[in-house]
Amino acid sequence: DVKVTQSSRYLVKRTGEKVFLECVQDMDHENMFWYRQDPGLGLRLIYFSYDVKMKEKGDIPEGYSVSREKKERFSLILESASTNQTSMYLCASRGQSTEAFFGQGTRLTVV
Amino acid sequence: QQPVQSPQAVILREGEDAVINCSSSKALYSVHWYRQKHGEAPVFLMILLKGGEQKGHEKISASFNEKKQQSSLYLTASQLSYSGTYFCGTEELGNTDKLIFGTGTRLQVFP
Numbered sequence: 001d002v003k004v005t006q007s008s009r010y011l012v013k014r015t016g017e018k019v020f021l022e023c024v025q026d027m028d029h030e031n032m033f034w035y036r037q038d039p040g041l042g043l044r045l046i047y048f049s050y051d052v053k054m055k056e057k058g059d060i061p062e063g064y065s066v067s068r069e070k071k072e073r074f075s076l077i078l079e080s081a082s083t084n085q086t087s088m089y090l091c092a093s094r095g096q097s098t099e100a101f102f103g104q105g106t107r108l109t110v111v
Numbered sequence: 112q113q114p115v116q117s118p119q120a121v122i123l124r125e126g127e128d129a130v131i132n133c134s135s136s137k138a139l140y141s142v143h144w145y146r147q148k149h150g151e152a153p154v155f156l157m158i159l160l161k162g163g164e165q166k167g168h169e170k171i172s173a174s175f176n177e178k179k180q181q182s183s184l185y186l187t188a189s190q191l192s193y194s195g196t197y198f199c200g201t202e203e204l205g206n207t208d209k210l211i212f213g214t215g216t217r218l219q220v221f222p
Contacts, residue, residue: 031208042113043153043198043212050208059113059211090152092210099143100200100210102152 002027006091006103013110019078021106023091030096032074036060037088037105046089049074081110112136114201114213123189123220131216133199135180140207142175142182143200146193153198156184161204186218194220 007022025032031050035043035058045058047066055066063085067075074093078085086109094100114135121129133142141160145153159175159182170187186193199213 031210033210035212040119040214042116042214044113045209045211048209056209094208094210096208097141099155099158100145100153101155104152 002101004091004093004101004103006089006106008106009104011106011108013078013081013108015082015110017078017081017110019081019108019110021076021078021089021091021108023074023076023093023103024072025074025093025101026072027093027095027101028071029093029101030071031094032068033092033094033100034058034064034066034074034076035090035092037090043090046076081108083110086110113211114199116197116199116213116216118216119214120217121219123218125191125220125222126188127220129186129189129218131184131186131197131199131218133182133184133201133213135201135203137180137201138204139175139177139180140202140204142173143202143210144173144182144184145198145200145212146195147198148195189218189220191220191222194218 004025034046049055049068065077089106091103092100144156147153161177175182200210
């Protein structure tokens with residue numbers, strides 16, 4: 001069974017903290033994604049990685065950075081968390097020209 | 112830039128039909144469709160590649176008009192299990208593998 005695993009289902013962090021969201025896939029996929037899901041706004045792409053150490057900004061990269069040191073792992077970093085980053089974060093992976101597989105999501109609350 | 116979906120929400124009785132539209136301002140290589148049930152990860156339904164093909168999946172089918180950069184998802188004789196939020200995802204020509212999702216359409220089917 002294919003799997004995309006996100007390290008936490010729920011996180012509560014304080015404003016100004018550095019936050020790491022981890023995602024691991026076991027399908028040897030080249031492409032990995034971080035999306036943010038908010039009501040009425042759909043799934044918005046934060047960052048996309050098409051290979052190890054390669055990344056591309058999505059539509060809303062401000063306030064976020066990413067790291068992909070190994071093919072199976074893609075990390076999203078909030079350098080200094082703010083309340084407007086409270087959201088559901090979804091990780092996904094896909095091979096070339098295939099469908100995307102999603103993790104279960106991390107609901108992040110910044111207080 | 113996110114593709115735009117319409118309508119934003121649909122309410123149906125079992126057995127009724129629905130159409131969900133997805134429109135992009137960019138030239139497209141493919142369109143994906145996914146369904147997300149409440150509290151779960153989005154799940155893949157189908158991919159349509161440029162060439163104007165139409166695909167079916169039981170009573171759910173879709174079309175892709177590459178000239179208009181539009182796709183439509185057709186749900187026929189809806190069932191309770193069709194309830195959820197539907198997302199289209201697009202790959203642009205010249206930037207394939209990067210998957211951008213739309214704003215979502217919430218579908219509710221009642222008995």
